[in-house]
Amino acid sequence: MSGEVPRRVGASVDHDVCVGHGGCRRVAPTAFRRTALGQSEFVEAHEEPDAGILEAAANCPVAAITVRVEESGAPRNQ
Amino acid sequence: MQHIDLDDLFAADAIRDPHTFFGRLRESDPVHWNARHQVWIVTRHADVISIVRDHDAFSSAVIRSDARPPYPPLDVTGLTLLDEVRCFRGAQLVEQDPPRHHAMRRLLHHYFTPPAIEALRPFVRAAVTELLDELGTGRPLDVMTALAAPLPVTVIAHLMGVPEAHRPQLREFADKLLHINRGEPDRFTPLVDGIRSILEYVAPLAESRLESPGQDFISVLTEGERTGVMSRYDVLVNCALLLFAGHETTMNLIGNGILALIRHPEEWEKLRANPEQMTRGATEECLRFDPPVKSTQRIAAADVTLGERTIRKGDRIRWIMTAANRDPSAFPEPDRFRIDRRPNPHVSFGGGIHFCLGAALARVEGQELFRALAERVSTIELETREPEYQPSIQFRSLRELRVTLQ
Numbered sequence: 001m002s003g004e005v006p007r008r009v010g011a012s013v014d015h016d017v018c019v020g021h022g023g024c025r026r027v028a029p030t031a032f033r034r035t036a037l038g039q040s041e042f043v044e045a046h047e048e049p050d051a052g053i054l055e056a057a058a059n060c061p062v063a064a065i066t067v068r069v070e071e072s073g074a075p076r077n078q
Numbered sequence: 079m080q081h082i083d084l085d086d087l088f089a090a091d092a093i094r095d096p097h098t099f100f101g102r103l104r105e106s107d108p109v110h111w112n113a114r115h116q117v118w119i120v121t122r123h124a125d126v127i128s129i130v131r132d133h134d135a136f137s138s139a140v141i142r143s144d145a146r147p148p149y150p151p152l153d154v155t156g157l158t159l160l161d162e163v164r165c166f167r168g169a170q171l172v173e174q175d176p177p178r179h180h181a182m183r184r185l186l187h188h189y190f191t192p193p194a195i196e197a198l199r200p201f202v203r204a205a206v207t208e209l210l211d212e213l214g215t216g217r218p219l220d221v222m223t224a225l226a227a228p229l230p231v232t233v234i235a236h237l238m239g240v241p242e243a244h245r246p247q248l249r250e251f252a253d254k255l256l257h258i259n260r261g262e263p264d265r266f267t268p269l270v271d272g273i274r275s276i277l278e279y280v281a282p283l284a285e286s287r288l289e290s291p292g293q294d295f296i297s298v299l300t301e302g303e304r305t306g307v308m309s310r311y312d313v314l315v316n317c318a319l320l321l322f323a324g325h326e327t328t329m330n331l332i333g334n335g336i337l338a339l340i341r342h343p344e345e346w347e348k349l350r351a352n353p354e355q356m357t358r359g360a361t362e363e364c365l366r367f368d369p370p371v372k373s374t375q376r377i378a379a380a381d382v383t384l385g386e387r388t389i390r391k392g393d394r395i396r397w398i399m400t401a402a403n404r405d406p407s408a409f410p411e412p413d414r415f416r417i418d419r420r421p422n423p424h425v426s427f428g429g430g431i432h433f434c435l436g437a438a439l440a441r442v443e444g445q446e447l448f449r450a451l452a453e454r455v456s457t458i459e460l461e462t463r464e465p466e467y468q469p470s471i472q473f474r475s476l477r478e479l480r481v482t483l484q
Binding site: 016019020021022023026037038039058059060061062063 | 127128130131132180187188190191192193421423427428429430431433435437438
């Protein structure tokens with residue numbers, strides 16, 4: 001399913017702010033992974049639709065996720 | 079040197095100055111087996127972070143899983159009330175593990191994100207203005223009853239859709255419920271009185287929201303009953319939890335924060351010079367320096383190594399925010415109160431899946447109050463010689479804080 005959805009957003013997680021709540025990993029499990037310290041980091045080669053990443057960012061309890069829109073808006077990694 | 083009993087968690091020294099008391103443990107035995115209370119005491123920042131981010135090994139279902147008797151010991155009446163307390167606490171969101179925890183938190187979580195709470199800032203700001211207008215300047219007042227309690231009670235009552243006239247009642251319930259983390263052998267008597275009263279109080283409110291839902295958190299929780307996530311009892315218990323946790327802790331942020339600002343006049347001047355810019359950092363530093371919640375609990379779900387210790391499955395653990403927040407390996411000059419400290423990775427809201435649901439709300443309340451004070455008041459004079467604290471292992475609650483605003 002997700003392979004057919006054009007991916008146009010990326011994200012980054014601020015590790016000074018992330019508290020390891022992990023909601024992003026539950027909402028967008030291929031786009032965020034757990035670091036050794038229990039925080040989240042963004043995975044560039046993922047299979048989430050944009051909506052999942054946006055939802056993960058919106059639901060972060062400490063607003064640690066910054067979403068970036070890719071300039072071209074073209075699908076990547078396909 | 080005077081002998082200090084580091085296992086007496088309710089000693090006068092531990093209540094008066096938990097920074098020094100638990101700081102000693104952090105430096106001498108950071109993962110300490112407290113033989114008296116049969117509990118691990120964890121004080122280092124890195125160890126606290128590992129605990130809160132590993133919910134598989136460190137379960138939150140403490141009350142239901144704990145085979146050891148409560149500490150300190152209860153009187154005979156207390157023992158007869160133990161099942162009722164277990165039932166109440168065991169139904170709280172904070173005592174759940176996944177997957178049940180996630181299902182319950184999902185009902186509420188999106189209302190408490192920073193952007194969602196930001197929309198509430200104008201309401202909080204107006205409430206602060208109204209409170210400070212009423213108080214005026216030049217006469218002594220008790221911060222706890224005049225400012226620290228009314229602001230968060232107003233905000234949580236608004237969010238829960240509780241009538242304004244009922245607010246004084248909320249404080250009465252809270253005073254009884256606070257006994258949960260006290261040391262008196264007869265503490266369960268007032269506690270259970272508080273539990274029964276608050277459940278009785280919220281029952282008709284929940285009933286009416288089930289019939290006609292509104293825009294409030296009681297309605298959100300009753301939705302959980304409608305969708306089968308929670309029973310009616312769970313709804314009532316968690317309404318009580320939001321009403322209580324939603325104000326008791328913020329009250330302490332305000333009281334302890336104002337005291338820290340009074341005791342550090344150079345930092346108060348920094349805040350006054352630029353309230354709008356500095357209030358966020360000031361709020362974070364108040365949270366770090368003298369956290370509203372001193373400690374909380376977990377129970378080991380498996381054998382696990384922490385530092386140089388092996389914690390056995392079923393062992394209970396108390397982790398101390400107060401000590402972790404002053405750990406020199408996480409914070410340069412940890413005993414200095416600096417409102418421009420950055421980064422400030424304090425653990426006052428915990429972390430991991432149980433990261434405080436109300437953190438963003440508490441932050442906005444602190445930011446708005448400290449900012450308004452700095453804009454309107456030139457000095458806060460302390461009228462309390464030696465502030466006294468409630469003898470709780472969990473909450474850092476001033477009994478009173480008498481000041482004059484100038």
